[in-house]
Amino acid sequence: MSTSQAIAYLGPVGAGFGFQLAGISVYEFESGGTMLTRLKKLITEGRTDILFVDEQLASDHLDAIARLNENPRPAIILLPNPTNPQQIASTSLRRMMVRAIGSDIFS
Amino acid sequence: MASRVNPTRMELLRSKKRSTLAKKGHKLLKDKRDGLMQEFMKIVREARQLRDQVDAKLAEAMQHFVLAQSTMLPEAVALVRRLKPYGIELSVAEKNVMGVRIPEFDITLTETDEKYSNWETSVELDAAMKLFRDLLPLLLKLASIEKAAELLAQEIERTRRRVNALEYVLIPQLKDTIKYIRMKLDEQERSAIITSMALKEKLD
Numbered sequence: 430m431s432t433s434q435a436i437a438y439l440g441p442v443g444a445g446f447g448f449q450l451a452g453i454s455v456y457e458f459e460s461g462g463t464m465l466t467r468l469k470k471l472i473t474e475g476r477t478d479i480l481f482v483d484e485q486l487a488s489d490h491l492d493a494i495a496r497l498n499e500n501p502r503p504a505i506i507l508l509p510n511p512t513n514p515q516q517i518a519s520t521s522l523r524r525m526m527v528r529a530i531g532s533d534i535f536s
Numbered sequence: 537m538a539s540r541v542n543p544t545r546m547e548l549l550r551s552k553k554r555s556t557l558a559k560k561g562h563k564l565l566k567d568k569r570d571g572l573m574q575e576f577m578k579i580v581r582e583a584r585q586l587r588d589q590v591d592a593k594l595a596e597a598m599q600h601f602v603l604a605q606s607t608m609l610p611e612a613v614a615l616v617r618r619l620k621p622y623g624i625e626l627s628v629a630e631k632n633v634m635g636v637r638i639p640e641f642d643i644t645l646t647e648t649d650e651k652y653s654n655w656e657t658s659v660e661l662d663a664a665m666k667l668f669r670d671l672l673p674l675l676l677k678l679a680s681i682e683k684a685a686e687l688l689a690q691e692i693e694r695t696r697r698r699v700n701a702l703e704y705v706l707i708p709q710l711k712d713t714i715k716y717i718r719m720k721l722d723e724q725e726r727s728a729i730i731t732s733m734a735l736k737e738k739l740d
Contacts, residue, residue, distance in 0.1 A: 435626050436643075447601045447668045449617065452624040452645070478628055479641060479679045499690060501637055502628075504683035506675075509591050511598035519587055522580065522685070529576055529689035535584060 435476055435503075439464050440483035444511050448481070461486045465493060468505070478503050484517040485510035491521065541713050543720030551717065555710040562702040569695040571634050576688040583681045590678050593671045600664030607658040616657060619650040622669075631684075636691045638684040641676045645669065 438448040438455050445455030454477075458464040464486045471477045484507045487494050498505040507518035523533045541547055605613050625644040630637050 436624060443605075444598070446605065446617065447597055447664060450619070450621055450665060451668050451672060452620055452622040452648075478626055478639070479676070481675070481679075498683075498686060501639055501683075501687060504639065504641075504679045506679045506682055508594060511595065511602070514591065514595065516591075518591075519584070522583060522587060522682070525685055525689045526580055529692040530573055534577075 435478040436481070437471060437477050437479070438481045438483075438508075439468060439486065440481075440508075441486060441510065444483060453481075458486060461489045465490045468494070468497065472497055472503060480505045481508050482506070483508060483510055484515055485513060488515065488517055491517070495521070541717060543717045543724075545721065548714065548717045548721065551710055551713045555707065555714060558702055558706050558710060562699060562707065565695055565699045565702065568634060569692060569699055572636070572688055572692045572695060575633055576685065576692060579681060579685050579688060583678070583685050586674065586678050586681060590671070590674050593667065593674065597664055597667040597671055600660055600667055604658050604660035604664050607660055612657060616661070620648055621650055621665075622646065623648050633684070633688065634691075636687050638680075638687055640680050643672060643676055645672065 436453045438445050438453050440448075440455070440457060442457045442459060445453075445457055449455040456464075456467055456471075458467070464482070468480065468482065471480060480503050482494065482505055487507055494505055494507075507521065509515070509518065523535065526535075527533050541551070608616075623646045625646065627642045627644070629640045629642070631640055632638075
């Protein structure tokens with residue numbers, strides 16, 4: 430077992446208030462492109478074990494994020510956008526299920 | 537493939553051994569795939585429930601934070617944003633599920649000296665913080681479970697490909713090779729008998 434202070438939130442400007450007060454490292458972005466660059470940098474640095482990513486910022490880069498999430502660590506978890514939740518995270522869970530067992534049993 | 541093989545008894549024995557091994561491996565991999573699928577179904581059900589729970593609680597907490605920011609003075613918000621009232625220590629353990637190493641996360645939340653003043657902040661901020669503190673363990677659990685589902689899905693896909701490769705490529709190929717060698721050996725045997733019969737006839 431290893432211990433670290435390694436949780437980060439990557440979200441839109443102004444959305445990371447709660448995460449920051451809870452002691453989580455917050456990175457705020459205007460666009461998904463800059464977010465992806467930072468995400469890749471954080472993964473390369475290897476000090477972060479959990480990365481919470483805003484789904485709206487991630488929406489244009491879902492394939493790239495899925496590829497980055499293939500290794501055991503870090504865990505990249507999509508969280509709903511506070512102002513415009515799009516259920517992208519639930520959709521990616523469904524996609525994962527189709528990939529694994531061939532059908533979506535919840536539909 | 538079969539035509540490239542030397543039709544000898546040694547090669548027949550080797551092919552038979554490979555075929556038996558491939559069949560054993562196929563059965564083992566099929567059992568592994570079924571086991572992984574069972575585990576995956578359990579995890580995915582839990583992940584779905586937890587995801588709904590987290591999404592609802594996070595939306596509620598975020599609403600409180602927005603409300604808190606709107607009721608506080610901008611200077612107070614800027615001041616609070618610079619503080620870190622809590623410190624997080626993350627522990628990562630690993631669980632092995634049928635050869636797949638799955639991380640399990642746990643956190644310890646500690647209070648720091650950087651407290652915000654109750655005079656400058658709104659009651660909403662306290663309520664939002666309470667909601668967020670309650671939400672954190674669920675977020676961590678979600679991270680563990682969704683990562684487990686992702687890793688199991690990858691392993692199922694990999695195992696399924698191996699099972700299919702054995703079932704539809706290697707095993708039929710070995711079967712063809714064995715059949716080809718047997719045919720050739722039988723042919724050689726028949727040819728040897730005919731040759732010896734012809735020789736015997738000539739001698740008589």
